[in-house]
Amino acid sequence: MQDVFLRLLFDSYCKVGFGLDMSTLQKTPPAEQLAFVNAFDDCNAMMFVRYVDPLWKFKRWLKVGKEVKFAKDVATLDSIVYSFIEQRRKEVLKENEDIKRHDLLSRFLAAGEVDSERYTDQQIRDIILNFIIAGRDTTALTLSWFLYCICKYPRVQEKLVEELSQIEPEGFIEGVPRGSFPSESQIHRFAKLLTYEKLSRMPYLQACLQETLRLYPPVPLDLREAQGRDVYPDGMIVTKGDCVVVATYAMGRMTFLWGEDAEEFKPERFIKNGICEQESPFKFPAFWAGPRMCLGKDFAMLQMKVTVAILLSFFRNGISSRHGQSTYRKVNIFSVE
Numbered sequence: 001m002q003d004v005f006l007r008l009l010f011d012s013y014c015k016v017g018f019g020l021d022m023s024t025l026q027k028t029p030p031a032e033q034l035a036f037v038n039a040f041d042d043c044n045a046m047m048f049v050r051y052v053d054p055l056w057k058f059k060r061w062l063k064v065g066k067e068v069k070f071a072k073d074v075a076t077l078d079s080i081v082y083s084f085i086e087q088r089r090k091e092v093l094k095e096n097e098d099i100k101r102h103d104l105l106s107r108f109l110a111a112g113e114v115d116s117e118r119y120t121d122q123q124i125r126d127i128i129l130n131f132i133i134a135g136r137d138t139t140a141l142t143l144s145w146f147l148y149c150i151c152k153y154p155r156v157q158e159k160l161v162e163e164l165s166q167i168e169p170e171g172f173i174e175g176v177p178r179g180s181f182p183s184e185s186q187i188h189r190f191a192k193l194l195t196y197e198k199l200s201r202m203p204y205l206q207a208c209l210q211e212t213l214r215l216y217p218p219v220p221l222d223l224r225e226a227q228g229r230d231v232y233p234d235g236m237i238v239t240k241g242d243c244v245v246v247a248t249y250a251m252g253r254m255t256f257l258w259g260e261d262a263e264e265f266k267p268e269r270f271i272k273n274g275i276c277e278q279e280s281p282f283k284f285p286a287f288w289a290g291p292r293m294c295l296g297k298d299f300a301m302l303q304m305k306v307t308v309a310i311l312l313s314f315f316r317n318g319i320s321s322r323h324g325q326s327t328y329r330k331v332n333i334f335s336v337e
Protein backbone atom coordinates (compact mmCIF):
# COMPACT_ATOMS: atom_id res chain seq x y z
CA MET A 1 0.00 0.00 0.00
CA GLN A 2 2.90 2.40 0.66
CA ASP A 3 3.73 2.42 -3.04
CA VAL A 4 0.11 3.17 -3.92
CA PHE A 5 0.00 6.04 -1.41
CA LEU A 6 3.27 7.48 -2.73
CA ARG A 7 1.81 7.51 -6.23
CA LEU A 8 -1.52 8.90 -5.07
CA LEU A 9 0.18 11.72 -3.21
CA PHE A 10 2.56 12.42 -6.07
CA ASP A 11 -0.38 12.79 -8.47
CA SER A 12 -2.27 14.87 -5.96
CA TYR A 13 0.56 17.32 -5.16
CA CYS A 14 1.51 17.65 -8.84
CA LYS A 15 -2.09 18.55 -9.54
CA VAL A 16 -2.11 21.17 -6.79
CA GLY A 17 1.46 22.32 -7.53
CA PHE A 18 1.55 22.35 -11.34
CA GLY A 19 -2.06 21.67 -12.33
CA LEU A 20 -0.87 18.51 -14.07
CA ASP A 21 -2.28 15.02 -14.20
CA MET A 22 0.75 12.83 -13.62
CA SER A 23 -1.26 9.59 -13.74
CA THR A 24 1.38 7.60 -11.86
CA LEU A 25 -1.45 5.56 -10.33
CA GLN A 26 -2.10 4.07 -13.75
CA LYS A 27 -0.47 0.74 -14.56
CA THR A 28 1.58 2.31 -17.32
CA PRO A 29 2.03 6.04 -16.71
CA PRO A 30 2.99 8.24 -19.71
CA ALA A 31 6.76 8.21 -20.43
CA GLU A 32 7.41 11.86 -19.49
CA GLN A 33 5.57 11.48 -16.19
CA LEU A 34 7.50 8.31 -15.44
CA ALA A 35 10.82 10.02 -16.22
CA PHE A 36 9.84 12.85 -13.88
CA VAL A 37 8.85 10.62 -10.95
CA ASN A 38 11.94 8.40 -11.33
CA ALA A 39 14.29 11.38 -11.47
CA PHE A 40 12.48 12.93 -8.51
CA ASP A 41 12.84 9.76 -6.40
CA ASP A 42 16.50 9.26 -7.31
CA CYS A 43 17.35 12.88 -6.49
CA ASN A 44 15.60 12.52 -3.14
CA ALA A 45 17.62 9.38 -2.34
CA MET A 46 20.82 11.13 -3.42
CA MET A 47 20.22 13.92 -0.92
CA PHE A 48 20.63 11.36 1.82
CA VAL A 49 23.79 9.95 0.24
CA ARG A 50 25.28 13.46 0.18
CA TYR A 51 24.27 13.92 3.79
CA VAL A 52 26.40 10.97 4.92
CA ASP A 53 29.22 11.14 2.34
CA PRO A 54 31.77 13.81 3.31
CA LEU A 55 33.47 13.44 -0.10
CA TRP A 56 30.42 14.23 -2.24
CA LYS A 57 31.71 17.63 -3.40
CA PHE A 58 34.98 16.06 -4.49
CA LYS A 59 33.09 13.35 -6.40
CA ARG A 60 30.90 15.96 -8.04
CA TRP A 61 34.01 17.88 -9.12
CA LEU A 62 35.59 14.66 -10.49
CA LYS A 63 32.24 13.71 -12.10
CA VAL A 64 32.39 10.17 -10.73
CA GLY A 65 30.09 7.70 -8.94
CA LYS A 66 26.49 8.55 -8.07
CA GLU A 67 27.14 12.23 -8.81
CA VAL A 68 27.04 11.46 -12.54
CA LYS A 69 23.54 9.98 -12.37
CA PHE A 70 22.46 12.78 -10.03
CA ALA A 71 23.51 15.47 -12.53
CA LYS A 72 21.48 13.67 -15.22
CA ASP A 73 18.43 13.40 -12.95
CA VAL A 74 18.60 17.10 -12.08
CA ALA A 75 18.79 17.90 -15.81
CA THR A 76 15.71 15.72 -16.45
CA LEU A 77 13.76 17.42 -13.65
CA ASP A 78 14.84 20.86 -14.83
CA SER A 79 13.85 20.32 -18.42
CA ILE A 80 10.39 18.99 -17.46
CA VAL A 81 9.69 21.58 -14.76
CA TYR A 82 10.91 24.53 -16.87
CA SER A 83 8.71 23.39 -19.73
CA PHE A 84 5.69 23.33 -17.35
CA ILE A 85 6.60 26.83 -16.22
CA GLU A 86 6.90 28.11 -19.79
CA GLN A 87 3.59 26.53 -20.73
CA ARG A 88 1.82 28.10 -17.75
CA ARG A 89 3.46 31.49 -18.31
CA LYS A 90 1.96 31.57 -21.80
CA GLU A 91 -1.46 30.69 -20.40
CA VAL A 92 -1.26 33.32 -17.68
CA LEU A 93 -0.16 35.94 -20.24
CA LYS A 94 -3.21 35.19 -22.38
CA GLU A 95 -5.34 36.27 -19.43
CA ASN A 96 -8.08 34.03 -20.67
CA GLU A 97 -10.65 33.41 -17.94
CA ASP A 98 -11.50 30.00 -19.40
CA ILE A 99 -8.05 28.63 -18.83
CA LYS A 100 -7.41 30.35 -15.50
CA ARG A 101 -6.04 27.66 -13.24
CA HIS A 102 -5.85 27.43 -9.48
CA ASP A 103 -2.62 25.46 -9.09
CA LEU A 104 0.31 26.93 -7.17
CA LEU A 105 2.42 27.45 -10.27
CA SER A 106 -0.27 29.52 -12.04
CA ARG A 107 -0.84 31.54 -8.89
CA PHE A 108 2.86 32.32 -8.48
CA LEU A 109 3.11 33.28 -12.12
CA ALA A 110 0.00 35.45 -11.93
CA ALA A 111 1.43 37.17 -8.84
CA GLY A 112 4.66 37.71 -10.83
CA GLU A 113 2.60 39.47 -13.52
CA VAL A 114 1.70 42.17 -11.04
CA ASP A 115 5.37 42.62 -10.16
CA SER A 116 7.33 41.07 -13.03
CA GLU A 117 10.62 40.85 -11.11
CA ARG A 118 9.03 38.94 -8.26
CA TYR A 119 9.94 35.31 -9.00
CA THR A 120 12.53 33.86 -11.35
CA ASP A 121 11.86 30.51 -13.06
CA GLN A 122 14.45 28.96 -10.78
CA GLN A 123 12.72 30.26 -7.65
CA ILE A 124 9.39 28.95 -8.90
CA ARG A 125 10.97 25.57 -9.69
CA ASP A 126 12.37 25.38 -6.16
CA ILE A 127 9.11 26.41 -4.49
CA ILE A 128 7.04 23.86 -6.40
CA LEU A 129 9.52 20.99 -5.99
CA ASN A 130 9.89 21.82 -2.31
CA PHE A 131 6.12 21.63 -1.94
CA ILE A 132 6.06 18.12 -3.45
CA ILE A 133 9.11 16.95 -1.48
CA ALA A 134 7.69 18.28 1.82
CA GLY A 135 4.23 16.86 1.25
CA ARG A 136 4.41 13.58 -0.61
CA ASP A 137 6.53 11.22 1.47
CA THR A 138 5.39 12.56 4.84
CA THR A 139 1.71 12.15 4.03
CA ALA A 140 2.11 8.80 2.23
CA LEU A 141 4.14 7.33 5.10
CA THR A 142 1.63 8.49 7.69
CA LEU A 143 -1.20 6.87 5.72
CA SER A 144 0.78 3.62 5.44
CA TRP A 145 1.39 3.48 9.18
CA PHE A 146 -2.23 4.42 9.80
CA LEU A 147 -3.39 1.33 7.86
CA TYR A 148 -0.91 -0.81 9.76
CA CYS A 149 -2.28 0.48 13.07
CA ILE A 150 -5.97 0.03 12.29
CA CYS A 151 -5.31 -3.49 11.04
CA LYS A 152 -3.52 -4.28 14.25
CA TYR A 153 -6.30 -2.73 16.32
CA PRO A 154 -9.62 -3.84 14.70
CA ARG A 155 -11.52 -2.24 17.60
CA VAL A 156 -10.27 1.15 16.41
CA GLN A 157 -11.14 0.34 12.80
CA GLU A 158 -14.69 -0.58 13.80
CA LYS A 159 -15.13 2.63 15.81
CA LEU A 160 -13.76 4.74 13.01
CA VAL A 161 -16.03 3.14 10.41
CA GLU A 162 -18.96 3.90 12.70
CA GLU A 163 -17.96 7.58 12.80
CA LEU A 164 -17.45 7.66 9.03
CA SER A 165 -20.93 6.25 8.45
CA GLN A 166 -22.27 9.77 9.29
CA ILE A 167 -20.97 10.95 5.93
CA GLU A 168 -23.73 9.21 4.08
CA PRO A 169 -26.20 7.80 6.59
CA GLU A 170 -28.56 6.65 3.84
CA GLY A 171 -26.16 3.92 2.74
CA PHE A 172 -24.36 5.24 -0.35
CA ILE A 173 -23.13 1.84 -1.27
CA GLU A 174 -26.49 0.21 -1.78
CA GLY A 175 -26.64 -1.21 -5.25
CA VAL A 176 -23.03 -2.36 -5.23
CA PRO A 177 -23.13 -6.16 -5.50
CA ARG A 178 -21.80 -7.80 -2.37
CA GLY A 179 -18.17 -8.86 -2.59
CA SER A 180 -17.47 -6.72 -5.68
CA PHE A 181 -15.44 -3.54 -5.98
CA PRO A 182 -17.40 -0.28 -6.22
CA SER A 183 -17.25 1.48 -9.58
CA GLU A 184 -15.19 4.63 -10.07
CA SER A 185 -18.34 6.71 -10.43
CA GLN A 186 -19.68 5.39 -7.11
CA ILE A 187 -16.42 6.35 -5.42
CA HIS A 188 -16.49 9.80 -7.07
CA ARG A 189 -20.07 10.32 -5.96
CA PHE A 190 -19.08 9.52 -2.41
CA ALA A 191 -15.91 11.67 -2.55
CA LYS A 192 -18.05 14.71 -3.41
CA LEU A 193 -19.83 14.33 -0.07
CA LEU A 194 -16.57 14.83 1.80
CA THR A 195 -16.77 18.51 2.65
CA TYR A 196 -14.29 20.25 4.93
CA GLU A 197 -17.09 20.86 7.47
CA LYS A 198 -18.13 17.19 7.58
CA LEU A 199 -14.55 16.01 8.03
CA SER A 200 -13.95 18.62 10.75
CA ARG A 201 -16.79 17.08 12.73
CA MET A 202 -15.01 13.71 13.00
CA PRO A 203 -12.99 13.79 16.22
CA TYR A 204 -12.12 10.09 16.15
CA LEU A 205 -10.70 10.32 12.63
CA GLN A 206 -8.54 13.28 13.70
CA ALA A 207 -7.47 11.39 16.84
CA CYS A 208 -6.53 8.26 14.85
CA LEU A 209 -4.30 10.29 12.55
CA GLN A 210 -2.72 12.14 15.48
CA GLU A 211 -2.10 8.83 17.24
CA THR A 212 -0.41 7.46 14.12
CA LEU A 213 1.80 10.55 13.95
CA ARG A 214 2.65 10.21 17.64
CA LEU A 215 3.89 6.62 17.26
CA TYR A 216 5.22 6.78 13.69
CA PRO A 217 6.21 10.36 12.85
CA PRO A 218 7.45 10.49 9.24
CA VAL A 219 10.10 13.00 10.37
CA PRO A 220 11.40 10.94 13.29
CA LEU A 221 14.44 13.14 13.98
CA ASP A 222 14.96 16.82 13.35
CA LEU A 223 18.20 18.75 13.70
CA ARG A 224 19.09 22.32 14.52
CA GLU A 225 22.43 24.08 14.91
CA ALA A 226 22.67 26.35 17.95
CA GLN A 227 23.17 29.99 16.97
CA GLY A 228 24.45 30.87 20.43
CA ARG A 229 25.02 29.60 23.95
CA ASP A 230 21.96 28.40 25.82
CA VAL A 231 21.11 26.55 29.02
CA TYR A 232 18.29 23.99 28.92
CA PRO A 233 15.77 23.63 31.78
CA ASP A 234 17.61 20.51 33.02
CA GLY A 235 20.87 22.48 33.24
CA MET A 236 22.45 21.12 30.06
CA ILE A 237 24.62 23.71 28.32
CA VAL A 238 24.52 24.12 24.55
CA THR A 239 27.25 26.19 22.91
CA LYS A 240 27.25 27.99 19.56
CA GLY A 241 27.55 25.54 16.67
CA ASP A 242 26.33 22.49 18.65
CA CYS A 243 23.95 20.24 16.79
CA VAL A 244 20.74 19.60 18.73
CA VAL A 245 18.59 16.63 17.73
CA VAL A 246 14.89 16.53 18.56
CA ALA A 247 13.93 12.84 18.62
CA THR A 248 10.23 13.06 17.77
CA TYR A 249 9.91 9.27 17.47
CA ALA A 250 11.35 8.71 20.95
CA MET A 251 9.26 11.54 22.42
CA GLY A 252 6.08 9.84 21.19
CA ARG A 253 6.94 6.80 23.29
CA MET A 254 8.06 8.46 26.52
CA THR A 255 5.93 7.27 29.43
CA PHE A 256 6.47 10.47 31.40
CA LEU A 257 4.83 12.38 28.52
CA TRP A 258 2.09 9.92 27.49
CA GLY A 259 1.60 7.60 30.46
CA GLU A 260 2.26 3.89 30.98
CA ASP A 261 0.33 2.96 27.82
CA ALA A 262 2.59 5.13 25.64
CA GLU A 263 3.44 2.21 23.34
CA GLU A 264 -0.21 1.42 22.70
CA PHE A 265 -2.18 2.74 19.72
CA LYS A 266 -4.99 4.45 21.58
CA PRO A 267 -6.62 7.40 19.76
CA GLU A 268 -8.91 7.95 22.77
CA ARG A 269 -5.99 9.61 24.58
CA PHE A 270 -6.62 12.73 22.47
CA ILE A 271 -10.40 12.82 23.01
CA LYS A 272 -11.75 14.98 25.84
CA ASN A 273 -15.51 15.55 26.17
CA GLY A 274 -16.11 14.27 22.66
CA ILE A 275 -13.58 16.66 21.12
CA CYS A 276 -10.16 15.81 19.73
CA GLU A 277 -7.68 18.00 21.58
CA GLN A 278 -4.62 19.53 19.96
CA GLU A 279 -1.55 18.75 22.04
CA SER A 280 1.18 21.36 22.50
CA PRO A 281 3.62 20.95 19.58
CA PHE A 282 6.42 21.02 22.15
CA LYS A 283 5.07 17.72 23.51
CA PHE A 284 3.98 16.38 20.12
CA PRO A 285 6.35 17.83 17.49
CA ALA A 286 5.33 15.67 14.48
CA PHE A 287 4.87 18.92 12.54
CA TRP A 288 7.70 20.61 14.46
CA ALA A 289 7.21 23.40 17.01
CA GLY A 290 7.96 27.11 17.11
CA PRO A 291 8.48 29.54 14.25
CA ARG A 292 9.39 27.01 11.50
CA MET A 293 6.42 24.71 11.95
CA CYS A 294 5.10 22.78 8.97
CA LEU A 295 3.22 25.07 6.59
CA GLY A 296 1.28 22.18 5.11
CA LYS A 297 -0.13 20.73 8.35
CA ASP A 298 -3.80 21.51 7.69
CA PHE A 299 -3.50 20.55 4.06
CA ALA A 300 -1.89 17.21 4.98
CA MET A 301 -4.55 16.45 7.60
CA LEU A 302 -7.33 17.19 5.12
CA GLN A 303 -5.72 15.07 2.41
CA MET A 304 -5.32 12.16 4.84
CA LYS A 305 -8.90 12.46 6.11
CA VAL A 306 -10.30 12.35 2.59
CA THR A 307 -8.17 9.32 1.70
CA VAL A 308 -9.06 7.44 4.89
CA ALA A 309 -12.77 8.28 4.59
CA ILE A 310 -12.92 6.87 1.06
CA LEU A 311 -10.82 3.79 1.82
CA LEU A 312 -12.58 2.79 4.99
CA SER A 313 -16.03 3.47 3.66
CA PHE A 314 -15.52 1.02 0.82
CA PHE A 315 -12.83 -1.40 1.97
CA ARG A 316 -12.39 -2.95 5.35
CA ASN A 317 -10.33 -5.61 6.93
CA GLY A 318 -12.76 -8.36 7.78
CA ILE A 319 -15.23 -6.42 9.90
CA SER A 320 -18.69 -7.48 9.11
CA SER A 321 -21.34 -5.01 10.02
CA ARG A 322 -22.70 -1.53 10.16
CA HIS A 323 -25.90 -1.32 12.20
CA GLY A 324 -25.84 -5.11 12.44
CA GLN A 325 -25.79 -5.72 8.69
CA SER A 326 -22.92 -5.43 6.29
CA THR A 327 -23.57 -2.48 4.04
CA TYR A 328 -19.85 -2.06 3.36
CA ARG A 329 -17.89 -4.18 0.96
CA LYS A 330 -15.85 -6.68 2.90
CA VAL A 331 -12.61 -6.73 0.94
CA ASN A 332 -9.62 -8.06 2.81
CA ILE A 333 -6.99 -5.94 1.21
CA PHE A 334 -5.53 -4.71 4.49
CA SER A 335 -3.99 -7.32 6.67
CA VAL A 336 -1.11 -7.37 9.11
CA GLU A 337 1.03 -10.43 9.69
Ligand code: HEM
Residues within 6 Å of the ligand: 131, 134, 135, 136, 138, 139, 142, 217, 218, 219, 222, 223, 285, 286, 287, 288, 291, 292, 293, 294, 295, 296, 297, 299, 300
Ligand atom coordinates in the same frame (compact mmCIF):
# COMPACT_ATOMS: atom_id res chain seq x y z
C1 HEM B 1 1.89 14.19 7.63
C2 HEM B 1 2.38 15.13 6.88
C3 HEM B 1 3.49 16.07 7.24
C4 HEM B 1 4.35 16.05 8.31
C5 HEM B 1 4.43 15.04 9.44
C6 HEM B 1 5.22 17.21 8.17
C7 HEM B 1 6.23 17.53 9.06
C8 HEM B 1 7.04 18.64 8.94
C9 HEM B 1 8.13 18.96 9.82
C10 HEM B 1 8.58 18.12 11.03
C11 HEM B 1 8.66 20.13 9.40
C12 HEM B 1 9.86 20.87 10.02
C13 HEM B 1 11.11 20.44 9.30
C14 HEM B 1 12.31 21.23 9.73
O1 HEM B 1 12.23 22.46 9.77
O2 HEM B 1 13.33 20.62 10.02
C15 HEM B 1 7.93 20.55 8.23
C16 HEM B 1 8.19 21.70 7.50
C17 HEM B 1 7.53 22.06 6.36
N1 HEM B 1 6.47 21.40 5.79
FE1 HEM B 1 5.60 19.70 6.44
N2 HEM B 1 4.86 17.89 7.05
C18 HEM B 1 3.81 17.24 6.46
C19 HEM B 1 3.14 17.62 5.30
C20 HEM B 1 3.41 18.74 4.57
C21 HEM B 1 2.69 19.15 3.38
C22 HEM B 1 1.52 18.38 2.77
C23 HEM B 1 3.27 20.30 2.94
C24 HEM B 1 2.92 21.15 1.76
C25 HEM B 1 1.82 21.08 1.12
C26 HEM B 1 4.32 20.64 3.86
C27 HEM B 1 5.11 21.76 3.77
C28 HEM B 1 6.10 22.09 4.65
C29 HEM B 1 6.95 23.26 4.50
C30 HEM B 1 6.89 24.29 3.37
C31 HEM B 1 7.84 23.24 5.57
C32 HEM B 1 8.95 24.25 5.89
C33 HEM B 1 8.43 25.30 6.84
C34 HEM B 1 9.51 26.31 7.21
O3 HEM B 1 10.70 25.96 7.22
O4 HEM B 1 9.14 27.45 7.53
N3 HEM B 1 4.38 19.67 4.83
N4 HEM B 1 6.93 19.63 7.97
